[in-house]
Amino acid sequence: MTYCYNCGHITPGEPAFCNHCGRSYDVKLCPRLHPNPRSAEVCSKCGSRELSTPQPKVPAMWKLLAILIRLGLGLLLLYLSLGFLIALLKTTEFQRAFVCIGLALFGLWLIWSKLPDWLQDMIRSAARRRGRNDDN
Numbered sequence: 330m331t332y333c334y335n336c337g338h339i340t341p342g343e344p345a346f347c348n349h350c351g352r353s354y355d356v357k358l359c360p361r362l363h364p365n366p367r368s369a370e371v372c373s374k375c376g377s378r379e380l381s382t383p384q385p386k387v388p389a390m391w392k393l394l395a396i397l398i399r400l401g402l403g404l405l406l407l408y409l410s411l412g413f414l415i416a417l418l419k420t421t422e423f424q425r426a427f428v429c430i431g432l433a434l435f436g437l438w439l440i441w442s443k444l445p446d447w448l449q450d451m452i453r454s455a456a457r458r459r460g461r462n463d464d465n
């Protein structure tokens with residue numbers, strides 16, 4: 330993916346020319362696609378004078394700025410994520426929620442352990458009812 334500083338169009342892949350305005354990126358290319366420096370008037374390999382027009386020079390500051398912004402955003406995101414995680418672990422709400430979840434799980438375990446008793450009771454009462462029906 331290459332950004333064209335002439336028209337602002339992004340061309341996917343590793344293009345030699347901009348998809349939009351047809352300029353080459355940081356080199357002058359002859360019809361046989363030999364790369365030549367910006368200062369070249371004639372292709373150094375085949376002598377062609379039909380060199381492509383390169384995009385305007387990208388100021389080094391811009392490239393540096395782009396790298397710095399990317400790095401800065403990455404660090405900021407990492408810092409925010411870590412800070413959020415630490416804050417979350419420190420907050421009483423989280424601890425309360427943790428305790429609540431723990432209690433809920435404890436309750437569920439209790440219910441689960443009592444489940445067979447309930448089933449036994451149900452079966453017993455059902456048997457009792459059936460017995461009564463038999464008596465009648």
Ligand SMILES: [Zn+2]
Pocket residue numbers: 333334335336337338347348349350351352
């Ligand atoms: Zn372009």
Ligand SMILES: [Zn+2]
Pocket residue numbers: 359360361362363372373374375376377
């Ligand atoms: Zn050439």
